[in-house]
Amino acid sequence: MMLCWRRTLFCLLIAAGVGIIGACAQVLTAEDLTRAGVLRLSDILELADDWVGSSTEGYHWDIAPLGTSWEASPEWSLFIDGQLISLRALNRQSLNTLPIALSEICEVRLHATPVLIDGILAHGGAVQIVRCKPPKGLSLKGQIGAGNETGDPGPYKYTDLGGPNVDRTGPTVHGVLTGSSSSGYVRGMIAADEHHVTDPRIRSRVLQLYQGEKDARIIYRAFDFDAYFLGHTVSAATSRTEDLLFTPIMGREIPVDRETTFASMSSSRKLLGYSVSGSSTRLTTRENPESVSVDFVQRQARARLHTTISLGIPVLEFGVGTVLAQALFGTEQVRHTLHSFRGNATLSLGSPNRLRMRTMAALSLDDSILGYEMFARAWHERIGLDLRLMLRNRAPVSEMTFADWARRGLRPGNAELRFMHLGMPRQKSTYSLDITWTAGNRVKLYLSGGVRKLTDHVRPRIHATLDSSRTRLHTITDIVAANGQIARTSVRIHMPLSGQFTMKLYGAYAYPWSDADAFLGAWYHRVQIGGQGDYHPNDRFSLNMRLRYVGATTWPEFEDAAAGNPDFYAMRLPGTVYLHLTVQKRFWGERLRLSATMRNVLDRPHLAHPAGARTHALFQVAMHYAIRARNAGSS
Amino acid sequence: MSRPLTILVLLAVAAPCVAQDPFSSLEIRVQATQNVNQNILHDHWHSGRGMKASLITPFYFGDWGISLGVHRFDARSDVPGFGALWISSDWGVKLPLGYRFALTPMIGIGNYRMSFDTAVTTFSGESSESDFVSSASLQASLRINRKWFLFGQAEYLRVQTRPLMQLWFVSAGIGYQMETGRLLKAILE
Numbered sequence: 001m002m003l004c005w006r007r008t009l010f011c012l013l014i015a016a017g018v019g020i021i022g023a024c025a026q027v028l029t030a031e032d033l034t035r036a037g038v039l040r041l042s043d044i045l046e047l048a049d050d051w052v053g054s055s056t057e058g059y060h061w062d063i064a065p066l067g068t069s070w071e072a073s074p075e076w077s078l079f080i081d082g083q084l085i086s087l088r089a090l091n092r093q094s095l096n097t098l099p100i101a102l103s104e105i106c107e108v109r110l111h112a113t114p115v116l117i118d119g120i121l122a123h124g125g126a127v128q129i130v131r132c133k134p135p136k137g138l139s140l141k142g143q144i145g146a147g148n149e150t151g152d153p154g155p156y157k158y159t160d161l162g163g164p165n166v167d168r169t170g171p172t173v174h175g176v177l178t179g180s181s182s183s184g185y186v187r188g189m190i191a192a193d194e195h196h197v198t199d200p201r202i203r204s205r206v207l208q209l210y211q212g213e214k215d216a217r218i219i220y221r222a223f224d225f226d227a228y229f230l231g232h233t234v235s236a237a238t239s240r241t242e243d244l245l246f247t248p249i250m251g252r253e254i255p256v257d258r259e260t261t262f263a264s265m266s267s268s269r270k271l272l273g274y275s276v277s278g279s280s281t282r283l284t285t286r287e288n289p290e291s292v293s294v295d296f297v298q299r300q301a302r303a304r305l306h307t308t309i310s311l312g313i314p315v316l317e318f319g320v321g322t323v324l325a326q327a328l329f330g331t332e333q334v335r336h337t338l339h340s341f342r343g344n345a346t347l348s349l350g351s352p353n354r355l356r357m358r359t360m361a362a363l364s365l366d367d368s369i370l371g372y373e374m375f376a377r378a379w380h381e382r383i384g385l386d387l388r389l390m391l392r393n394r395a396p397v398s399e400m401t402f403a404d405w406a407r408r409g410l411r412p413g414n415a416e417l418r419f420m421h422l423g424m425p426r427q428k429s430t431y432s433l434d435i436t437w438t439a440g441n442r443v444k445l446y447l448s449g450g451v452r453k454l455t456d457h458v459r460p461r462i463h464a465t466l467d468s469s470r471t472r473l474h475t476i477t478d479i480v481a482a483n484g485q486i487a488r489t490s491v492r493i494h495m496p497l498s499g500q501f502t503m504k505l506y507g508a509y510a511y512p513w514s515d516a517d518a519f520l521g522a523w524y525h526r527v528q529i530g531g532q533g534d535y536h537p538n539d540r541f542s543l544n545m546r547l548r549y550v551g552a553t554t555w556p557e558f559e560d561a562a563a564g565n566p567d568f569y570a571m572r573l574p575g576t577v578y579l580h581l582t583v584q585k586r587f588w589g590e591r592l593r594l595s596a597t598m599r600n601v602l603d604r605p606h607l608a609h610p611a612g613a614r615t616h617a618l619f620q621v622a623m624h625y626a627i628r629a630r631n632a633g634s635s
Numbered sequence: 636m637s638r639p640l641t642i643l644v645l646l647a648v649a650a651p652c653v654a655q656d657p658f659s660s661l662e663i664r665v666q667a668t669q670n671v672n673q674n675i676l677h678d679h680w681h682s683g684r685g686m687k688a689s690l691i692t693p694f695y696f697g698d699w700g701i702s703l704g705v706h707r708f709d710a711r712s713d714v715p716g717f718g719a720l721w722i723s724s725d726w727g728v729k730l731p732l733g734y735r736f737a738l739t740p741m742i743g744i745g746n747y748r749m750s751f752d753t754a755v756t757t758f759s760g761e762s763s764e765s766d767f768v769s770s771a772s773l774q775a776s777l778r779i780n781r782k783w784f785l786f787g788q789a790e791y792l793r794v795q796t797r798p799l800m801q802l803w804f805v806s807a808g809i810g811y812q813m814e815t816g817r818l819l820k821a822i823l824e
Binding site: 148150151152153154155156157158159161162163165537538540541587588589596598603617619 | 675676679680695696708714715717724744746749751764765766767794795796797798800821822823824
């Protein structure tokens with residue numbers, strides 16, 4: 001009887017595995033990021049095997065794990081040093097607004113499937129950023145970079161042959177100063193970045209509201225501070241972005257000042273650990289000729305206590321947490337508040353090289369609505385199987401999405417909203433099953449698949465037409481509840497061909513099915529395949545090549561706009577091949593590192609959004625520096 | 636963009652055959668350059684003479700160097716003239732042909748900055764513009780003694796403007812080879 005059940009379960013897993021991916025996190029180390037010429041945080045999308053993204057201007061990227069999180073309504077979670085940080089504002093979550101510098105980062109873990117991180121369930125996948133522990137002594141490190149997109153008119157701008165100037169990235173600079181001893185460390189960071197928004201496809205729309213002495217651009221400034229002493233970690237960071245916020249809901253770029261701030265304090269002691277954190281996103285509309293306003297403030301305060309009890313092999317962990325969220329919007333900046341409480345218990349069983357299990361159960365109360373979460377993971381490292389099951393049923397307000405605030409009266413830029421159901425669902429459900437199989441020692445094969453069922457997920461569905469000038473969008477947004485399923489599968493082969501040359505091939509595919517257009521229309525990307533080669537004859541020099549094909553995407557909400565002005569809008573974006581090359585070399589010991597990157601080497605202009613700019617080949621150079629005080633010990 | 640890639644692949648295939656002690660020596664080159672081709676750019680500007688200076692050192696494979704070039708384009712029609720400052724990182728493979736002669740095919744990437752005599756750009760008021768440049772060249776050198784050598788070079792420059800700026804240069808110059816000092820070698824390594 002037991003054997004029969006095992007066979008049934010095994011067959012079920014294989015069947016499910018044909019259509020799933022990425023239960024294992026993809027880990028990008030600081031070395032990976034440098035060798036690939038990553039200049040901005042959003043550039044990690046180029047290295048993410050099963051994440052996809054879109055952008056109108058090439059600076060803010062709406063990224064999502066393929067087949068796990070809505071691209072139009074991001075549900076993935078961001079963790080910095082184990083702390084959950086929300087960047088989400090008006091349904092956008094851009095990594096480039098984060099006050100974190102690349103030189104601080106030790107590792108980025110990309111979870112394309114639901115994952116449990118320190119007792120918190122990231123049901124839509126997660127980006128987990130881990131900052132390095134500084135080396136002992138005093139040190140200064142950082143990066144200076146700039147880029148230039150091909151296709152400028154050059155001298156032809158003085159003749160009738162030349163067109164307008166096009167995007168230029170940077171200068172992108174940051175510096176990180178650290179002081180560290182055996183008992184703790186202190187670190188401070190300052191950063192600045194600039195991105196020009198000049199592509200002819202979006203320029204006329206941008207200039208409707210943009211006012212400035214120079215051409216339209218996004219300007220980013222940030223600093224952060226963190227310290228560790230006596231088992232406690234303290235962190236505070238803020239960024240200010242002179243932004244050109246585009247959301248389809250508002251139909252054009254709105255000049256806003258965006259401030260992103262977070263602070264946290266935590267201790268991970270087993271007997272009683274704690275974390276307290278707060279984050280805030282503030283959008284302040286800059287002066288514009290039509291007095292359009294999108295002023296919006298969203299604040300969250302989180303507190304969590306957890307304890308771990310070890311009973312030999314079984315380990316129990318209990319945690320309780322609360323979230324207080326507030327949003328201020330509208331002409332009178334009315335304050336809207338919601339509370340959430342959650343308690344969880346996690347049981348871990350098993351030892352290395354044997355079957356291991358971890359099960360988490362949580363109860364929550366989101367604005368007096370009871371919900372639950374269950375997450376179970378079973379894995380065997382020697383056999384290479386990893387199975388994850390998630391059941392989640394919580395009130396939509398627990399995620400503080402645009403739809404939640406819209407129900408309370410948010411109308412950014414006087415957006416036209418329609419609620420399609422008078423009684424919007426009080427709870428939304430997500431059920432998912434993911435399986436990963438890993439095989440091989442030297443050549444590694446990862447085969448993964450998963451299926452998700454989503455019920456009563458409230459999301460905006462837009463209908464975009466053109467305004468009278470035929471440049472900006474006139475948008476009506478329906479807030480609808482959608483149900484459906486999505487299956488995904490992926491494969492990744494990692495091949496170290498020699499000690500100097502490593503290759504990786506990967507592919508991912510997602511297939512949604514539902515009766516509801518609102519569900520189907522929200523999953524734009526379906527397929528992505530690619531390869532990466534890394535040649536490093538020694539640790540001083542490397543060549544890195546990334547080749548990726550992103551399948552065609554369809555954006556039904558832009559159908560009318562594309563028909564009205566095909567020069568500025570599209571409904572279907574064709575499949576695109578990207579080839580990026582990076583060469584980097586160390587100089588003067590570990591002190592200097594220069595890299596040159598050519599993005600989109602094939603120079604085939606491509607669109608990453610139906611209302612976005614056309615991107616040409618982009619040449620970027622960067623210099624990394626690291627200076628340490630003499631006689632400083634190693635970390 | 637595919638042609639430089641092809642050249643890169645060909646040079647990369649040939650490079651391991653001539654692997655050497657990296658950063659062991661340094662070549663300093665100075666040369667006078669002249670743009671020799673005619674295309675739509677030359678309907679509006681005529682080229683003046685230019686100069687270029689380079690530092691070249693043996694790399695893990697082949698030779699690597701940086702070069703700095705300047706040249707001028709004077710206005711033919713009702714457009715401002717401009718001076719171009721061009722910095723690039725070059726890599727190539729030296730192919731010895733006997734004791735004194737050598738041929739060196741090279742490729743390079745860098746930045747091509749144009750400073751215009753008159754600022755009439757819209758909005759930003761900027762009087763200069765920078766663009767990506769790639770290059771491919773063939774150099775023939777004749778060694779005079781252990782340290783000095785003469786060389787001539789034919790070079791193709793492709794500035795990624797729209798329309799493209801495609802420039803052919805011929806140049807001649809003199810070079811000096813020396814041992815890389817300990818400090819400089821420590822920096823380069």
